[in-house]
């Protein structure tokens with residue numbers, strides 16, 4: 001399988017550009033090691049997994065698609081990667097992404113954009129665009145992404161694959177290069193819900209090296225998948241069906257709701273009244289945390305160091321000037337501003353309070369429903385370049401995914417149809433904290449009944 005994928009990657013990836021780093025020898029060596037029986041037969045034995053370029057793999061260039069981390073090879077594995085290795089997975093390479101996971105299109109990468117396998121003139125979504133595009137194009141079986149405001153779910157929707165953001169604390173963040181530490185989660189991307197369950201099983205669980213990791217037992221997801229869905233209570237938040245929602249996306253979700261009813265689930269309308277504040281709240285909190293997290297990239301310990309600059313301060317500023325791309329700079333400036341003295345209470349402090357209100361909306365609806373159903377993104381994949389001139393329109397494409405991170409709850413995107421032009425449409429399911437199994441069984445039942453996952457992009 002590894003040889004077959006190497007051949008496919010070498011022939012298709014020069015156009016798709018889903019990989020940030022690929023060395024056939026690296027994958028081949030692992031496969032040979034497994035054949036020799038180097039590792040006991042774990043649950044992911046011999047299965048190729050692509051890793052997003054912000055998740056540390058020991059000795060392998062891990063750069064967050066940023067010039068500032070050029071040449072950085074982590075001295076250790078992220079916990080998720082360590083677990084995959086123990087389970088017998090083969091790490092294929094590193095996936096392209098938006099620089100430091102800032103973006104929704106995979107265009108802000110120092111390596112250049114990834115293309116959507118369904119239509120190469122369109123974006124694959126972001127920031128885990130390389131991971132989702134590679135899975136869709138069959139260049140890997142499974143992939144890891146990270147999701148701070150939608151970065152697993154939105155590219156999964158745009159590429160017609162399944163992606164899950166687990167509950168905050170379900171998967172260790174140790175070794176995930178931090179964007180916004182209170183929002184970031186590592187999660188699985190795959191073609192089917194069963195594969196999502198398999199990969200989630202491989203990476204979930206308590207880790208003392210991540211102080212926010214949840215110390216809770218991990219269910220057997222493969223077993224949970226098959227459990228009956230009859231009687232499951234679904235809620236449809238009315239705030240997610242407003243102006244700007246593409247009519248074809250709406251049609252896809254409506255048809256899915258009818259399917260859920262046929263499968264014996266109930267569907268009721270619910271309200272998440274603070275939804276309209278999610279984007280401004282997120283862009284205060286996420287940039288504040290990002291500006292703080294990115295302070296460590298100063299040319300001293302990691303990656304790029306400018307040869308310009310006569311003093312230490314000049315070396316710092318020159319390194320950051322040369323190393324960060326435009327979106328990273330924008331976020332550092334915004335985040336520094338909202339945290340600065342005199343503005344802290346008005347912006348950051350207030351955003352934290354609104355975040356609590358958004359979280360309470362979810363606590364309340366999960367008193368009466370088991371799972372929420374929404375579009376993953378208001379539109380299907382948009383053309384490359386369309387939103388590059390205006391960062392605000394790019395930010396608005398996360399309108400349906402961001403609240404989930406603010407509330408810390410788990411959510412999954414599953415394909416629910418295609419537009420007339422042949423672009424995939426994604427549906428988002430949201431559950432209460434640590435109820436990933438609810439998402440999996442609802443999505444699995446839906447997938448079995450509809451079969452959208454069987455369609456493949458033209459190669």
Ligand code: GLN
Nearest residue numbers: 101103147148149150151
């Ligand atoms: N698109 C959002 C942003 O730009 C979310 C990114 C993410 O989840 N990493 O911040």
